[in-house]
Amino acid sequence: MKLLKTLLILLFSLVIVSCSEKDDTPKEIEVQDFVWKGLNAYYLWQDLVPDLSDRRFGNDQELYSYLSGYDNPANLFYSLLYMPNEYPKDPNRTYSWIVDDYIALERAFEGTRETTGMKLEGVDFADGSGGYYVYVYDVVKGSDADTKGVTRGMIITEVNGTTLTRANVNTLFSANSFTIHLADYNGGNPTTNGTTITLTRSLVTENPVKVTNVITQGSNTIGYLMYNQFADEFDGNLNAAFANFKSSNITDLIIDLRYNGGGSVQTATYLGSMVTGQFTGELFSKQVWNHKVMAVTDPNLLVNNFTNRILNKDRNGNIVLDETINSLNLNTVYFIVSDDSASASELVINSLKPYIDVKLVGIQTYGKHVGSITLYDSDNFRRTGPNLKSHTWAMQPIVLEIQNKNGENAPEGFIPEVIMDEDPGNLGVLGDPTEPLLERTIQYITTGAKRIPFSRKTTQFSPSWNSNMILPDYNNMYVELK
Structure with a gap:
């Protein structure tokens, strides 16, 4: 709450038009007015965008005249982004985005989406002919695909009788x-x-706690967790998985983040605290916001510390989950990763590295070290704020860079010690000890061997398409100001 109050003081002191004057905003540019003011106050790269400068407009009428040039609020939003930092990885995407239906956005953060249930990866034909296909790498339980027998490893070359290409796959x-x-x-x-x-x-x-197993391999008792999204709605499920690991007296832990594009920073902090337990109260990660926020905010309010308790509240401040974290007190953890491991997944890896031995198996992670918040069109940009407008537009702008206790992050991603990619011809069953990536990680644990003959990524998989790219929260990392 202290952070929220501090940021509100910032907003009210720096935004050109005060709340008392906001009602005078012409109705036809109401959403555009919300877009400009929200980005002016919070956007991480606000000082690098000339049209977001505090001195850009001398009075209300100049601002309104500018906003009137954009019939579509989305066009205004994307015109105000600082592109060199917004899409270093993919020129077809930005890290910040705007939606006209924040109900769907909120559902996505909770793991609820409109979907057939298939998760797909696109691949070029091996013979160089230009052919293209997709394979199913996962199926959401309870979805139509699950009900109708779609399974991991299925190959698809046509949809509705049309041959797949890179151009038509989306x-x-x-x-x-x-x-x-x-x-x-x-x-x-x-x-x-x-x-x-x-x-x-x-x-x-979708419950992101996809698979949990305890695997006995010689003298090693290995806990395995496949975790697909940092969704706070399932923090209790995540903690329950660690309760099982704890009661099983595991000696080693594998966390499979190969399909995890990110999510809640708070949940990432909980996961780090479950892996450890010996660092309660110490710094897990710290946030760097734009210069206006940093200038008026106590740095102690922009940190996330290891904790021994889950305390989740809804947007109205009601407690929805309050329980002790099941910590394992480990000094080593193994992660299975891929180029789909991003944001909060990378945050956990980065934040644990200064404290314990972090080992990686897979291919280089995506590389995204910035996070966002959801802004709504109310007087304080909150969902529960005064005078929330009747429209359902909301923004998810990048507002912070996140670092570990040493001030480090990995904009280019993390490179595993054991390089190995999935093979669509031999995917295996997730959670089964013979699934290739899990099998290789178990071998790493029991023998310490890092070498592998080759990486299939360089021969078949570059570049690739992933069906998650069309999701509104793809590779997102966010904080909540409740």
Whole structure:
């Protein structure tokens, strides 16, 4: 709450138009006015965008005239982003985004989305012919795909009878209902086998605690967790998984983040505290906001510390989860990672590194060390703030860079000691000790061996498409000011 009050003082002192004057904003540019003022106050790179400067407009009318030049609030929003920092990885995306339906955005943060349940990766044919296919790497439990028998490892070469290409893959899989045509792998040059499945999107809630196992390997008792999103709605499930590891007296821990694009910084802090336990109260990570926020904020309010308790509240301040964290007090942890491991996944890796031995298996992580908040069109930019407007536009701008206790992060991602990518011709069953990446990590634990003959990533998988790219919260990391 102290941070919220500090930021509100900042907003009221620096935004051109005061709250008492905000009601005079022309109705036709109401959302545009919200966009400009929110970015002016919070955007991490505000000082590098000339049109967001505090001195850009001399009075209200100059601002309104400028905003009137944008009929679509989204066009205004994206015109005000600092592009060199917004999309260093992918010129077709930005880290900040705006939505016209914040209900869907809030659901996504809770793990609830409109989906068929398939998670897909795109790959070029191995023979260099220009052919393109996708494979199913995961299926959401309870989804239409799950119900109709779609499984990990299935190969798809056509949708609705249309051959897949890099150009049409997003469009074909974005429909509410479609028919997939399955194929045999055939050494990376799939051939259609005549099987089809028709799938329909529905609202599905995914438990990100995908798989938990305890594996005995000689004298090692290894806990395995596949964790797919840092969603605070499931913090209790995550803590329960660690209770099982604790009661099983595991000697080693593998956390599989290969499909985890991020989520809540608070949940990331909880996970780090579950792995350890011996550092309660010490610095897990620290946030760097724009110069205006930093100038008026106590640095102690911008840190996340290791904790021994989960204390989650809803947006109205009501406690929804209050329980002791099940900590393992480990000095070493193993992570399975990929180029889909981003944001909060990388935060956990980065924040644990100064304290314990962190070992990685997989391929280089995505590299995203900045985070966002959700801004709503109310007097204080809060969902529960005074005078919340009737429209459902909301913004998710980047507002902070996050660092570990040594002031470090990894903008280019983390490179594993053991380099190994998935092979669509041999994916295995997630959580099974013979699944290739898990098997290799177990070998790393029991033998210390790091060498592997080659990485398939360089021969087949670059660049690739992932169906999660179309999600509103793709590779997001966020904090909540409750």
